[in-house]
Amino acid sequence: MRTLELxxxxxLRDELNALVLAGGKTATATLLAEYVDEAEGEGYTDLAHWRRAHIDYWQNLEGRSVDDTTPVVCMHFTRAI
Structure with a gap:
């Protein structure tokens, strides 16, 4: 099960978590810069580097057709210890 940090x-986090658990909150948003910061944590130098690496993976290793209109789901997760 994923952990969602709102x-x-x-x-405020307590309130948002309660809304999620009650079914009243079903979506969220973040700044693109936050995704870039997370990508850099994996060794990517910038968003373009992350994009090239992932498109290469999806196309060459999984055989999927990917272009600028392909929906991508981004998830944030942490390891529970």
Whole structure:
């Protein structure tokens, strides 16, 4: 099961988590810059580098056709210890 971190720790996160658990919150958004920061944590130098590596993987290793209109799902996850 994935862990979803909404907002920063504190009362707003508690409120958002309660809404998710109750079914009242079903979507969220973040800044592109935050995705770039996460990609750099995997060794990518910038968003273009992340994009090239993933398109190469999807096309060459999985045989999928990928272009600028292909929907991509981005997830944030953490390892529970």
């Amino acid at each position: 907002s920063s720790p504190g009362s």
